[in-house]
Amino acid sequence: MKIAIIQMDIVFGDPRENMKNAAALIARAVEESAPDVVMLPELWTTGYDLERLDEITEFGAEDVRAFVKQQAVKHGIHLVAGSVANRSEAGVANTMLVYDKTGEEICSYSKAHLFRLMNEEKYLIAGESSGHFSMDGVACAGMICYDIRFPEWMRKHAVEGTEVFFVVAEWPAPRTDHWRALLQSRAIENQAFVVACNRVGSDPANTFGGHSMVISPWGEILAEADEDAAILIATIDRKQVNEIRNKITVFEDRRPSLYTK
Numbered sequence: 001m002k003i004a005i006i007q008m009d010i011v012f013g014d015p016r017e018n019m020k021n022a023a024a025l026i027a028r029a030v031e032e033s034a035p036d037v038v039m040l041p042e043l044w045t046t047g048y049d050l051e052r053l054d055e056i057t058e059f060g061a062e063d064v065r066a067f068v069k070q071q072a073v074k075h076g077i078h079l080v081a082g083s084v085a086n087r088s089e090a091g092v093a094n095t096m097l098v099y100d101k102t103g104e105e106i107c108s109y110s111k112a113h114l115f116r117l118m119n120e121e122k123y124l125i126a127g128e129s130s131g132h133f134s135m136d137g138v139a140c141a142g143m144i145c146y147d148i149r150f151p152e153w154m155r156k157h158a159v160e161g162t163e164v165f166f167v168v169a170e171w172p173a174p175r176t177d178h179w180r181a182l183l184q185s186r187a188i189e190n191q192a193f194v195v196a197c198n199r200v201g202s203d204p205a206n207t208f209g210g211h212s213m214v215i216s217p218w219g220e221i222l223a224e225a226d227e228d229a230a231i232l233i234a235t236i237d238r239k240q241v242n243e244i245r246n247k248i249t250v251f252e253d254r255r256p257s258l259y260t261k
Ligand SMILES: O=C(O)CCC(=O)C(=O)O
Pocket: 115, 118, 144, 145, 146, 147, 149, 170, 171, 172, 175, 178
């Protein structure tokens, strides 16, 4: 599975402009490296323009869904389309969308853990369901930014079969060391690939750290970007997941009765 991670800057509160930029970057990634999967960051259409989310977010994220579907089919790629603001009667969720190369929506996962330090709980509603999806027969799961601080959430997905975690983020630069350490830990402890896409640039409140990464189930960093906009390419082989899980039998050796409530 060849993956192209689009580590992009985001225009604050301007979905039209961001879709235009994303289309150009997706076309470039496809032309330069013919990937199977292309990935975008968290809230890539709006950024963290939380105060205006109601105004700039459509019901059911309809326009964005149509755009993502069209891009996936046009380029014949699986598109892990980051996350987008997604309005329903209940409020606005931060929802990760994945479309396969036939244009089918295979994942719609809303961020389960809202990040109080950036006031998310004041403007967003939390998701209540898991991030599982299957891509070309590979068991995958979506995670969004702050979710990676919850090892029990990712462990639950791994126990249920996840081989590849796709993590989308707007992770601020002052905590890049946490980002790198948490991603690497989640890969090692779950013996799963972690494919992580962060944004770069700034908004009125934060500067974002980049360092998108692809990490193997052994914890090796297979590819890593720096703080600049980039298209990061890596190829992963799901066979490695079982090799590592058979070598160190973490899943067989768990004692959940000792440590779950
Ligand atoms: O946990 C962190 O330090 C960053 C999380 C975050 O920025 C987010 O979830 O949007």
